[in-house]
Structure formats: C-alpha cells, structure tokens
Amino acid sequence: MLSQLVSALGVVVVAVFACAAYFYFSNKLLDMALPVKDGDIRAASQNLNRRSVIRPWLFLFPALFLLVVYLVYPVVATVILSFYDRSGAEFVGFSNYQWALGDREFRQSIFNNILWLAVVPAACTFFGLVIAVMTDRIWWGNIAKSIVFMPMAISFVGASVIWKFIYEYRGGNATQIGLLNAIVQLFGGTPQVWISVPFWNSFFLMIILIWIQTGFAMVILSAALRGIPEETIEAAVIDGANGWQIFWRIMVPQVWGTIAVVWTTITILVLKVFDIVLTMTNGQWDTMVLANLMFNWMFRGGGDSGRSAVIALIIMLAVTPIMVWNVRRANRELGGK
C-alpha cells in the first residue's frame, strides 16, 4: 500500500525532472544547431532570427500535444462517431439522431436538464448575491463567507451522501433519522421517500448543487460589489433610497457583467452534472440527465458509441454559445492591452 504512494511520489520527481530536462535540452539543442558565432555577423543574425521563430514552439509543444490529443481530436472524433453504429465500424447516417428524437429517456433527460438550467444558476446567483451583500455589512462576515464557501471543497459524491442522509426515510413506525422527515413530522406532516417523489425529486437533487455552488457565486459577486464606488451608494442614500432600492437599482446593475459570468459558469457546470444524479438515483424515478444518459450508453449492452456520441454532442451544442461569448470576451481583453 505504502509502496504505491512512494512510487507515485517517485513519478512526480521523475516527471518534473523529465519535464525540466525536456525544456532545458531542447533549448540547448536549438542553440547548438543554430550557433551564433562572433565572426559572421550575417549568419549570426539569421540564426538568431531562426531561433526566435522556433523557440516558442519548444515551450508550447507538451501543452499543445496534450490539448490536441485529449480535447481537440476527441471533439472531432465524437462528431464522426455520432454517424456510426454502436461499435463505430459502420456508417449509419442520421439514425442515431433519429433514435434520440424518439427515445423517451432522452426526452426526459432534455426536460430535466432544462429544469436544472432554469433553477440552479438562478438560485446560486441570487443566494450568492444576497449573502454577499449581507456578509459585507457585518463584522463576522468573513467567517460566514468561509462557511458558505466550504461545500466547494466537498466532492459531489461526498455531498450526495451528506444530503442522502438528510433525505433518509424510515418506513413503518421507526424513528425518522433523516433531518427533513423529522422536521416534516414535527409539523405534523407525513414522512416521504423524497428522492422518488415524481417531478419534485429533481429539485431535491438540485438543492445539493445549489448548496455547493452558492459559495462560488458569493465569492465572485462579493469582490465585484466591493468594486462599486462608495459615492454612488452614498448619493442614493442622500436621495432617500431604502435598502431594497439600493440593492436592486444601484448594486445589481453595477455588477451585471459579473452576474453574467457567474451565471454562465454555473450553467456549464449544470450541463455536465453527473456525480449527483449517479449517486442519488442513477437516473431512476425520471431524474435522468444528459451526462448520465451518455455515460450509461457508453457501457449499456456492451456500449453504443454512436448514441453516446449524439448525447455528448447535445451537451457540447448547449455549451457552444457560452464558449463563443468567452472567446470574444478574452479577445476584447487582449485587444485592449
């Protein structure tokens, strides 16, 4: 057991050395191949030019190699595979797409994903904003922020166990040990198996993601709120605005750009949500989402790469507008420099 850990640490040392050695020797090699001697000024300056053309690519090579093999090539390959049969051997045209349109489970997943997209980013952003505004006003705000931020460090699987315990249901006359059912009982309600209640069960899964992600929204929005000039708010106070008006008319419009960033970031996360559904219900009781359906088809009945690829492409398609927006924003920032 420990030897495994030692070998992992060994790998770290070797990898760091190999990496350093690659950069060091490839640069040395370049300098040797294109020497800059004192005598011949023309050849020297020519070699210097060549060096500066080649060197960036030496620096970039390992990163680009990994990006191409693990991200660029798979995107292309997934598009191609979506037109092939389950084993990826035979071209089948659009039949995988046709299957998806007619499949009940697929449509259920699309519906659920839309539900998740409608609720989770909005809830996280709203709670994040409200908590950020409130914690900025009290002396122990940083402690409160730390606690709301803490679930960010917890894995989705861990969070699922935590919340499954809250939703726990005991049949018969047994004492309810799940907090939710105990509270329901306290107020005279009937305990339920929450994660199998039709339609509403998806919301019980969403609460987990909201619990995790609100801290993220809060941290980013809190930084943005602190960037609002004091004078603006002071002016509003002098004009007789109340807290509610200050929040909606002064603060929210000023951090609108940040809200958009937070919203889109959480949207991408929601589109990829997988672990929570897998551990809580594994898609039972109509809680299936695209990422889980895709994963299931990767292995279901020996695996169907065609159908799986179609589902992955749908997720990709949903992400694309945000991707374009991000690239544009990054380009604008670069251009501004």
Added chain:
Amino acid sequence: MTLTRDFFKIGPARLFVHAAVLLIVIIWLIPTLGIFVSALRDKDQIVVSGWWTAFSGSSRTVAARLGQVDQQKQDGPAYVISGNVLDGQEGRSINAFGTRVAQPSAYKAGETADLGDGLTLTVNEDGTYRYAKNAAFGPDDGGRRVYVSVATPPEFTLQNYRTVLTGEGIGQSFINSLTVTIPATIIPILIAAFAAYALSWMEFPGRALLIALVVGLIVVPLQMSLIPLLRLYNQVGMLLDTPSKTYPGIWLAHTAFGMPLAIYLLRSYIAGLPKEIIESARVDGASDFEIFTRIVLPLSFPALASFSIFQFLWVWNDLLVAMVFLGTDRDHLVLTGALNALLGSRGGNWEILTASAFITIIVPLLVFFALQRYLVRGLLSGSVKGG
C-alpha cells in the same frame, strides 16, 4: 465611518442582517455536521434516534428482574425486597419504569407504583428499588420483570472509522486517491507554465489564435472526450500489450483536462508581470529559458498556488474520469468511487457511509481552510472555467 456604513447600522435593519446571516450559516453547516456527528456515534444508536439528539443522550428501555422471594425482609407490617436494577452499570440513571412492556415508562423514577394485590414498587433514579407487599411474598411474586428507561449519556466512538479504514477498503482507496492526485496536480503546472510564458512574452504568428483556442477549450465538456479517448486507450493498451486502465493513463488525462484552465490562469498572471524586468533581463543577454526559470517562475508563485489548489480539489473530488480511465477494481478504486460503491452495497449502513464520507471530504476541507486565500484569488482571475 462612512454614510453607507451608517445606513446599514440603523437599528432593526442591522439586527435583521445578523439574524439572516446566522440562519444561512446554520443551514449551510448542518448537513456536514450531521455526517460528522453520526460518524462518531454508535451504530445501534444511529438507527434509533436522529443525530441531532446525540448530545442530549438517549434513553433506552431495559428489562430487569427484581429479587427472588428468599431475599424478602420484614419491615414493620410490610415485606420488602430491595436491590438495584442497574447492577454493574455505574454512571447511568433511570428516568422512568413500568411493569408492562407496552408501557415501560408508566411511572417516573422515585414514584411509588401501586401494582394491586397490596404490591407497591418504587424505583429510584440511581437504580435502587423497593418492592413491598403488605403480606409475605408468595412463591409467584419472586423475580418479577420490570422495565426501566435508562438514560444513556452521549456516547461517541471511533469504531466506525476503524471499520471503514480496514474492513471496507477505504484505507486502500485513500492511498489510491493520493496516488492519482499528487502527480496529476504537479505535472500540469510545469507544462502549463512554459506554455503560458510563451503565450505572454514570446512573439510568434498565431499567438492570438492559440490563446482563443485555450479559452474555448476551457468549457468543452468532458463528455466529448470520453468515447474517443476510451477507444484510444484500448488501442494503445493492445498495442503495448498492457492494461488500458493504468495510473499513468489517468495522470495524463487529468493533466490534459486541467491544461486549458492552467494555461489561462497562469497566462493572465504572467502577462501582467512588469515588462521592465523581463526586458532588462533580455538586454543582459539572458535566454528565454533563463528568464523563465529564474525570474518568471518565482514571481508567479501566487498563480501557481491558485491553480494547484484548483487542480488538487478537482482531481481529488473527481469521479467520472477515474471511473472511465482508472476503473473500479480494488487496487484502482479512488475514494469517490469507493463511496459511490458503498452507497450501492451499504445503502442503509449509515455508520459506514458517514465515516467513509468524512474520510473522503476531510483532506480537501483541510486544504480549503488552509489555503482559502489562494483559492479565492484563483477564482477571481479564472471565473470562466466551468468547474
């Protein structure tokens, strides 16, 4: 003291903010607290009472027998059998007692119960009892069964942790998780830092395009990569005659999947370093390699720290990549995978689930609280990443 501050400090509004934040903090903390407390409780107590009652102690109904007839003593007109129902259990106390199983708490401790036929019974808090009859006890009166509700003080145990670490394979999974996480956190940093330097301080055609590509790739869903890479791994495995699910395989996968964010974060930091430092080093004849290792790398420590925390949390908490590229056999099962498997096989055994969950989340939580500053800084500079 500014006007704004004053505005929010006015009486009830301020009090409301304090109360609201307190409520939010409690709501956010309680779920994790439930796991933490339950993992320390006795496994029999977990299923009979909510974890929130753990601190107040619980009461259990215990059956006991009163003394035999030959112990009876005459006390004035009455005959008395006395003793202690809590024999050998020091430090406990009795809340109530009863003589029928359906009503084990019919009488409060210290009360005298009239059992009919001239029989009375008093059980005190400390367990001593006085069983009396107005005549001599008959042969059928001996060894009578009584039920007492015993208050058990809160009991906490580390037994659950011992069970999961050794018996449920969580210990092995912990090692596996470390084996995956350490290289997959450190290897990408160096590769990304070199690329980030090239993208910020070296001139070459296509630079803007590459930066755009990196930004675009940040949000590409993992799902797009899974199928082609799984096929690629299988082919490479067959070609080299090795298993397709190996540690090096997952190190590379995590390195690659973390690469876009790593380059993006590091580039925005490295590009912001003062131009004068780098240009004066160039004038002094330093090569790009020297500038990078001697100047840029040490100066970029905050950005490197931010990214490594991100990558650490992401790799440690990942389930999908581990399931696809590392598999789920015992020598390869990471903590998240183990927890997922336990949810299936031990669904009702909360003492095992809570203890395992706590072991899974404790390392990232420690990292989180120790290095929160860097994490926040990273978030603020890299908020285009989708998680």
